[in-house]
Amino acid sequence: METRSNHVLVGAVVLILIAVLVLFTVWLARLGTSEDREYDIFFKQSVDGVSPGSSVTFSGVPSGQVKEIAFWKEDPQFVRVRIIVKGDVPILEGTTAAILGSFTGGSTIQLDGAVKGAPAIRCPEQNPRAACPLGVPVIPAKAGGLGALLNSAPRLLERLSTLTERLTELLGDRNQASIAGILANTDRLSRALADRGPEIAATLAETRITIQKAGAAAEQIGQLAGTTNTLLAEDVRPAVGNLNKAISAAQRSMETLDATIGDARPGLQSFSKKTIPEAGQLIQDLRQMAAALSSVAEKLDQGGATGLIGAPKLPDYEPKKK
Structure with missing residues (x-):
């Protein structure tokens, strides 16, 4: 009897200790995960090498692990990866996620890009469905590391x-x-x-001399231009001044002539209206007088003074001889 009692007591104590250990483990697990946060990452690339339990790092520091991998039902070309991150990890706006692959086959989720002073990534109070389709904040994904290289390998x-x-x-x-x-x-x-090296050197020397002569010629042209400017300043400008004076005098003369013509215009109009018709009549009378005098002179020439008084003498009639 005593042996059985001892066995029962030992078994009971062992069971109690196991239960306490399990409860303590669960409590520690809850205590350790009470501040953990969950995030979703939507990858449009292959997530080969990532599996539940894969490591999640922030700038190379271990910060969490992958909880779940599944297709997104609304758009199957995206793969949804849910991660669990420690509460002290600064998941701020500007943080991005990338798959960091390795040649051994295992891959990790690399987080980086947090900006100092930026707010934390949270689901907004208004319209949270648009930013958090599955109820947890979303970290933007980017292609990078070995994953990006492997994706671009076929191309x-x-x-x-x-x-x-x-x-x-x-x-x-x-x-x-x-x-x-x-x-x-x-x-x-x-x-x-x-082989033509010496000839090329001589040609270059002649070219240099030609350039020097061209420079000297340009300098002489500059001096000639200066002399021309001086000549224009000393001789041409006074002549231009005299010409301007002559033009001014001619303009004044034209103005005086215009005034004189304006003053003589009434007399000219009277002369053209009165004197010219009278002169025309006088000329006509003189023409008639000249015609009469010509007739008298012709008569005097033919018959003398009697030609002016009597009729002209008829010629003597002589009968014709048979």
């Missing part, structure tokens, strides 16, 4: 393949012959230039 390999093909075409037999000819021509040109 990079395609470009490398295209580049390799083009290099192969460029270095074909025909192009190699052309390149060899170009190199040979370049070699001959270099030798020709080396």
Whole structure:
């Protein structure tokens, strides 16, 4: 009996200790996670290597772990990754998340980019569904690290393949012959230039002398321009002044002539209206008088003074002889 009683007592004590240990462990777990915060990250890239329990770091410092990975039902091209982060981690506006892969197969969630003084990422009080579709704040995702490199690897390999093909075409037999000819021509040109080195040096020296002469000629042209400016200032300007005076005098004379014509205009009008018609009548009378005098003179010439008094003498009649 005593042996059984001892076994029962030992078993009871062990069970009690196990229960206390379990309760203590649960209490510690709750105590450690009472300030933990959950966030969602929506990745549009592959999350290969990330699994529940994967590490979450902030600027390289371990800060939490991955809780859940699932497709987002509203848009299956996004993969939703829910993480649990310690309460003292500064998840502020400007923080971004990226997958930091490794060649060993495991990947971690890398958080960084927090700005000093920025507010914490929280669900807004107004319209929280738009910013927090699943009830927890969302950390923006970005492609980076090895994940971005692996995502761009197919495109990079395609470009490398295209580049390799083009290099192969460029270095074909025909192009190699052309390149060899170009190199040979370049070699001959270099030798020709080396042989003509003294002539090129002499040409450069002559060019230098020509440039110096051109500089001297330009200086002389500048001096000539200065002399021309002086001549214009000393001789032409007085002549221009005299010309201006002559123009002013001529203008005054024209003004005086205009005034004189204006004063004589009434007399001219009277002369044209009265004197000219009378002079015309006088000229007509003089013409008639001249015609009469011409007739008298003609009569005196033909018949003398009697021609003016009597009729003209008829010629004597002589009968015709048979």
